[in-house]
Amino acid sequence: MKKYFIPSLILILFLIFILSLSFGAVEYEFKEIIFFIFHPSSGEEIILKVRLPRVISAFFVGASLSLAGLLSQTLFLNPLADPYLFGISSGANFFVTLSLFLGLDSLFAHSLSVFSFVGALFSTFLVFMISRIKGKISPLILLLSGIALNYLFSSFSSLFTVWGRDVLNKSVFWSMTGLSNATWLSVKVIIPFFFLSLIVSIFMYLPLNVYILGEHEAASLGVNVVFTRTILLILIALLTGSSVYVSGIIGFIGLMVPNILRGIYGTDHLKLIPLSVASGGALLMLSDLISRTVFSPTEIPVSIITSLLGVPFFFYILWRERPW
């Protein structure tokens, strides 16, 4: 399996990319897409202005969520950790809704992305503090706490949405549309957050490999635990915050991808980081393709597809880990 995984992944990525560009309200033939790739200036408006930014955004959101999932599992030493399940995405979503409510969205350029990051950081920190409650909390209790926080933030978001009619229109639209609103601007916003997080996490592969031994053993092996933990918190928030800003809440990518890869490659972050990024990107591109073609011409939110895939997987991991 190991031997064929990387070549298959590259092939699948390429195929999904081509398919995603060809299918939609207007369909293109395979050779038209290939021609377009080699002659991007040939000017197919729909591909260039609508489909391409959407497909690229799907890749980077999927890659970001997958990497955020991997890093959360490392931070919480818990294979069930995921930005969606642990309430990090809904924390980001809540802060965006709140800032829309308060009219802070036009404070400065992309101010919503900053609030999204702050919300993600706040909720990651909150879950982290719960995980540090004296007497080492069990992975199951931590998961339940995350799910409870998820509900809390979602309820707050709904509350503020109800309170402000303008907010209602903007934020419901914003959190439900997923990737259908993605433009080149979305790509521009997510790329710096993504690459910054990717580069920093690759540089930190060694402390991350050691961090999974728990803080005391990691410290005894020369890892600066406080520094590693702080960087992890920030990276998870950057990745989740920027994804939520671009596409609203999309669940389970961060749970599925790293767990499958860990099963194949073991826990070596030097391999897991790039592979999570590529596989997470591929999975969200595929989910997005399904979401806009399966009931064509009607488009369904991509989060429905990821949940349909993710929930059975969640039960599988729960059964495998048996954290009770």
Place this chain on the structure above:
Amino acid sequence: MVGILDVNNIHFSYRKGIKVLRGVSFSLLKGESLTIFGPNGSGKSTLIKIILGFIKPEEGNVKFEGRDTLKLNSRERGRIFSYVPQRPSLTFPLTVFNYVLLGRTPYINGFVRKTDYDKVLYWMDRVGILHLKERDFLSLSEGEKQLALLSRVLSQETPIILLDEPLSHLDLRFRTRILKILLEVKREGKSMISVFHHLSSVKFLSDRVILLKNGRVLKKGVKKEVITPENINLLFDGEVLLDLSG
């Protein structure tokens, strides 16, 4: 023998008012095995954590060859002390070889070198777990996990090894196996500070013993002079009947 570690006047309390350590001092010689022995809650594990730099003492210092180790960074400390906890904590899949390789972390700059791989193979062979190298660590028995942990700690090649009740959950077979390896490396010049629950382990491995009670040193000295029925009775408030013959 040369002194390599000095622990001076360590004071520590977890919450204000409840003192866990009250002025503990001792020194460790090169190639010496020192055991801290005492009832639950006497401050043994806290003392180990302070020496390792996991927690900061309120007062006092720890000096390795004259250098204050609390002022060193974690990487420098990782080249002086290695640590064997009660049991290894790992929840993710990892091959035994990669697990032991983590012991080389304090020496790795960027990427793993051939010498790191060689050292890992050497120690796995000496501990007797080379045949397990491709196995998933999580699939090992408790005893095998502890042997893998020991290989990781020995691959770290530090002058001082700290052991915090590393044998308490193992059967006699694995306990003996680990004690024999520790005795071997001690003879090769490693220094050790350990916390054991079984007096048999103390008798087997220790040169000197410190009896710790309520955060204070009750007695310290060579094991024959310290591990006596009178001292043990004093340590456990007369609640332990002891036969130290044999």
